[in-house]
Amino acid sequence: MASATTSDQLEMMAVTLYDVGAIRLGRFTLHSGIVSPIYIDLRLLVSYPRALQEVAVAYAALLEALSFDILAAYPYAALPIGTAIALHSGWPLVYPRKTAKEYGTGKQVEGSWEVGQTAVVIEDLITTGDSILRAIASLKAVGLQVHDAVVLIDREQGGRDALAAQGYRLHSVVTISRLLAILEQHGRINAAQRVEVLDSLS
Numbered sequence: 001m002a003s004a005t006t007s008d009q010l011e012m013m014a015v016t017l018y019d020v021g022a023i024r025l026g027r028f029t030l031h032s033g034i035v036s037p038i039y040i041d042l043r044l045l046v047s048y049p050r051a052l053q054e055v056a057v058a059y060a061a062l063l064e065a066l067s068f069d070i071l072a073a074y075p076y077a078a079l080p081i082g083t084a085i086a087l088h089s090g091w092p093l094v095y096p097r098k099t100a101k102e103y104g105t106g107k108q109v110e111g112s113w114e115v116g117q118t119a120v121v122i123e124d125l126i127t128t129g130d131s132i133l134r135a136i137a138s139l140k141a142v143g144l145q146v147h148d149a150v151v152l153i154d155r156e157q158g159g160r161d162a163l164a165a166q167g168y169r170l171h172s173v174v175t176i177s178r179l180l181a182i183l184e185q186h187g188r189i190n191a192a193q194r195v196e197v198l199d200s201l202s
Contacts, residue, residue, distance in 0.1 A: 005061040010174060013054045014182040020048045023183070025193055038176075038197045040153060042124040046080045056084035058173045059122065059150055063089070066148050066171070069117040070094055072109075074135040077124040081152070085122065094119065096138035108138055115143030125153040126170065129162035136168065153179060157201055176201060 005013075017023050021044055028039040045052040059081065063071075071093045073082025079095055086093040094111030113119070121135050126149075136146045147169060154160060154172035163170045174182075180194040 005058045005173065009054075009058065011182050011186065013051075013058055014174065014179050015186050015188065016048075016051045016054060017042075018183055018188045020044060020051050022051070023179070025189060025197070037193070037200050040125060040155075042081070042152065043077045052080065052084050053088070055081060055152060055173075056088045059085050059152070060089050062150050062171045062173060063091070063120065066120055066150075067118065068120040068148065070111075070113055070119050070144075071122055072096060072119040072135065072139055072144070072146075073122040074131060078122050081124060082122045096135050109142050109144075113142075113144060116145065118145045118147065121146060121149040123149060123151045125155060126151045126159035126163075126172070127155045127157045129159035129170075132159070132163060132168075132170075133166065136166075155201060 022040065022042055024039045025037060026039070028036050030036050045055060063085070071082050071086060071091050073079045073093060073095050075095060075098055082093050082095065085091065092112065094109050094113050096109045097107065119139050121132055121139070123132050123135070126132060132149045139146050148171060149163060149168060150171045152173045154170065154175045156176050160170045177198060180189065180197055183189045184191060184194050
């Protein structure tokens with residue numbers, strides 16, 4: 001089991017994410033239609049097992065301090081991350097489907113659980129918190145309890161407050177501002193790029 005993530009481990013992970021292309025700077029049109037100077041694509045981690053392992057260790061360090069029975073990873077980006085955490089830690093994993101199955105068992109949540117157990121939501125990052133709240137609703141609908149959500153990156157765009165307003169706690173491995181500071185410190189981006197991204201998020 002992992003101990004708390006050290007500053008050196010966090011810096012190494014941040015640089016790795018940039019170097020494998022999971023964090024890119026430029027001009028990107030997001031799903032919302034907004035043009036952003038940063039694009040974070042943690043789905044790429046499935047192609048970089050060592051990077052995925054680093055990320056799993058960082059999540060596990062946060063999870064150790066929480067009280068829960070099972071992990072619940074929200075598809076799609078968080079599902080391989082949740083699987084990596086489960087393999088690293090031994091914690092069981094379930095995942096809420098984006099839409100309930102209309103055939104077979106008709107499950108809304110895949111995996112094995114018991115009514116009344118506590119799940120902790122695993123997501124790749126948080127912006128507004130909407131996807132995490134949808135995951136929580138699906139989990140609670142089948143009788144699971146949820147108190148906490150854990151993400152790799154908090155984009156600091158209101159998601160933490162949105163979850164808190166509904167009574168849920170957010171735990172993040174790193175905030176976007178800390179991530180950018182690390183990348184500048186290690187020469188991956190410059191100060192102007194860091195400021196541009198931060199300005200775009202506010």
